[in-house]
Amino acid sequence: MSLPKRILRIALYFVVFILLYNIRYYYQYAKIGAAYNAKMACSCVFVSGRSLASVEKEDLYAIPFASQTVDRRKQTVTSTLFGVVSKTALYRPGLGCTLLNTVGAAELQRQTELVVLSKGAQELPDSTLPAAQGQALAKTLDWAFAEKDPSRPVLTRAVVVLHQGKVVAERYAPGINRNTPLLGWSMTKSVTNAMIGILVKDGKLVVDAPAPIDEWKDDKRKAIKLDNLLRMNSGLRFDENYGKVSAATKMLFKIPNAGQYALRFKARAEPGQEWYYSSGTSNILQEIIRRQFNSLNDYLAFPHQRLFDKLGMSTAVMEPDPAGNYVGSSFMFASARDWAKFGQLYLQDGAWNGEQILPRGWAAYSAKETPNSDGQYAAQFWIGYRKDGMPADLFYADGFEGQRVLIVPSKELVVVRLGCTGYNNFEDKRFFKEILGVF
Structure with a gap:
């Protein structure tokens, strides 16, 4: 030839x-x-x-x-x-x-034959602000719900503002109301943080101890602490890319067991050396939580009995993968008012109706900056708005398409914004700065 x-x-x-x-x-x-x-x-x-x-x-x-x-x-x-x-x-x-x-x-x-033991909703009290403050908030909400450019839809669906534990502003898009459960996307990671916190309070988990994962005990991953997983500086080699077939897209939409899939990834760095946003680590945390229970039913009932029912979050729904583990990185629904209750729990350092649900100091731990995160991240919560001139004690749950639960202890303020905003069409920093300026 x-x-x-x-x-x-x-x-x-x-x-x-x-x-x-x-x-x-x-x-x-x-x-x-x-x-x-x-x-x-x-x-x-x-x-x-x-x-x-x-x-x-x-x-x-x-x-x-x-x-x-x-x-x-x-x-x-x-x-x-x-x-x-x-x-x-x-x-x-x-x-x-x-x-x-x-x-x-x-x-x-x-x-599973899970029966959700809901005690029913606990209504948040309402309050009326002085006229000038109320008018300023209403103007900001008008802006947040306005659709200025049909080619760049904002689709804000719900806003709730709590001040001193009371609803001072609230608005919903057509077809949505105070009882409509809405997807929080990665705000679910912050709920996973709460589930870990409860088990720490129970003495079943220790933040500064190596993560209790038998599969890691014979290699260098045994040095990864629970704290590293919460702070996403574990050093695991996970690909958080949603624009292609990646570890993240496989984990959420193909693999039957998200947590076990994620914990198989090898280390690319020593624990604590680098920060890398990873939904895989949140689902490893859920795998750890699952292993603290003798039965699947006990595990599935856990967030309802120990968190949602305590707060009266009657609309809260966490969704499991096919293996039965909650997809703690991404899949939780709740109404805007129920998301606000979750934020208020952290504002009150984990206390609710006289009961200490989370360990004392857990909120401060969750809001503490993670080294090497460039001032962006804490422990399954974000803190990046601090760099934009907002209060230094602020922290927030953050989800895809503009989901936010903002917690500002110094102002006794919780702000929830839920929507379906693609392509960064919503000016979230402007929105929160305007609301913070009212108080």
Whole structure:
């Protein structure tokens, strides 16, 4: 065979290889996209009580070309992409929606008989501000809900402002009300922080001790402390990238057990040497929490009995993965008022109605800056607004698409903003600065 023909053949082999690789990659990406749509639509329809039409119009903007089908008898949503790839999520009362990844609907239904022991809502008291303050807050809320550019929607859905534990301002978008559970995305990480805090108070976990993970005891990961996981400076090699098939997208939308998947990643740095935002570490924390209980039912009931019911967060729903572990990085729904109660708990140093739910000093620990985070992060809470001229004791839960629970002890203030804001269309710093300026 002549040299030109050999070169041509090699080139053809290379082209075929690239094509096959790309087809395989985009097929995997399509499966994750369909899973994202199925999970989102299921939760928004069955947990939030919204219409599929509104969900497709507002929430599924990243993958708008899929089609979704709701089966209310089976309580499922199926998303189909290009007529080739389909994924289904199943709704279970009290547990929200879970993707049917390697686990069938019948098995999920048998998995638990969790009964959510809700004591019902505890209404937050209302208060009226002096006229000038009330008018200033109303003006800021007008701005927060205004849609100025149809090509850059803001979609603010709920705002609640608490001052001294009382609601002083509150507003909702059409179709949303004070009882509508809304997705907090990564604000769920802060709830995972609270679950860890309760177990620390119980004496079951120690922050400064090595993370109790048997799989790490024979390699250098045994040096990773619980504190490192809470602060995301564990040094684990996790890829937090949502624009491709990555560790993060696989963990949330493909893998049946998020925590066990994340804890398999090797170390790329010594604990404490570098900060890297990682949803994987939050799900490792949930795996640690799960291992403190003798049964799955006890674990699933834990946040309801020890946190949500204490605060009267009757709308709170944490959603588990197919293995039954809460997706502590990303999947919790609650109304704006219930998210505000969660913030108020930290404002009160973990005390509620005379009971110390979190350890004394846990709020201060959770708000303490993590070394090497460039002043951005604490322990499953953010602190970056401090660098923008806001109070030095401020900290906040932060979630995708503009979810925030801002906690400012020096001003006795909690501010909740929930929405579906893609592409950073909402000026969150301006919003919070204006509200802080009122008090």
